[in-house]
Amino acid sequence: MLSQNIPYTDLTFFDLLAALIVLVAGIVLAKILTGMFKNGLKKTELPELVAEFLSRFVLALMYVAVILATVSTLGPDISSVVVGLSAVIGLVLGFGLQDTLTNIAAGVWLATLRPFDKGEYVSVTGYSGSVNAVGFMATELLTPDNKIITIPNKVIWGSAIENATRMPTRRVDVNVGISYDTKLDQAIQVAMDLMKGNSMVLADPAPAVVTTELADSSVNLQLRAWANTSDYWGVKGDLTNGILKAYKEAGIEIPFPQMDVHLDKE
Incomplete structure (x- = not known):
């Protein structure tokens, strides 16, 4: 059975089975060796992103080797396979090689310059x-x-x-509007007390409150507090919720947009 030729080819079923075994074994071996290579890179001082890129590069090379080994197992008379592969490669070269090489080169630069x-x-x-x-x-x-x-x-x-996370610290900005009837110095002091009372807000650089806009319905302020990058969202949430509560307790109005409509009776 295995010694019989495959219709329209000079290949036997045994050749096909052997090639399939080589293909499966090669893929498994490639993954094992790549895993060992990746574990070895973890013991070095290479950044994780570079190690990941090199591991993928080695795996791709091994897959190419496995394909070549699989094709060679089919024997010397594989002209039809070669013709088919040549057609596929020709299409790739004709339509996608330029973009492929550009993407690979860009990937190398991204992994290198980080x-x-x-x-x-x-x-x-x-x-x-x-x-x-x-x-x-x-x-x-x-x-x-x-x-x-x-x-x-x-x-x-x-x-x-x-x-957003490369630097060790980040500035947290929280915008809030106050009524034009509010004493500006009081509103700024309440916001400063809120930021200074938060343990995650850094003392250096010092927090600040600035007036960003004289809008139609409000005077817009911005709370600016520095925090460790890992604490950014925690500080953002605390200040956003805290300024609303602090202004309510201080009797400071946070207005909403209003529009006066006058109807003239003809």
Whole structure:
């Protein structure tokens, strides 16, 4: 049975079975070796993002080796397979090689120059999320609501990248409006007391309150407090909730937009 030829080819079923075994065994071996390589990189001082990129690069090379080994197992007379592969490769070279090489080169630069590391929160091309991985062709971002966003490397490399977590500290801005009848000095003092009373707000740089706009229905203030990057959202929530409560207790009005409509009777 296994020695019989496959219709329209000079290959036997045994050749096909042997090639399948080589393919499966090669894939398993490639993953094991890549895992060992990745574990070895963890013992070095390489950033996690670089180690992840190198591991994917090695895995891709091993997959190429496995494919070549699988094809060679089929024997010397595999002209039809070669023709098929040549057609596929020709299409890839004709339509996608330029973009492919650009994405790979951009991925190398991203992993080398590291405008972001794995786990850092970035905004690029209108998308935001934590860096999950940098692959050959694309970078993966993980959004706060657990969605994966895949962006081509060349797009990222050619765009402005905003890294929100690279620096150890960040400034927390909270906007609030007060009535024009409110004593400005009192409102500023209440906000300053709120920020200074928060243990996560840093004393240096010192917190501040600035007037940002004289709007139609309110005088708009901005609370500016510095905090450790890891405490950013905690401080943001505390100050947002706290200023509402503090102003209510102090009798300071936070107005809402109003419109006076006058009807003239003809």
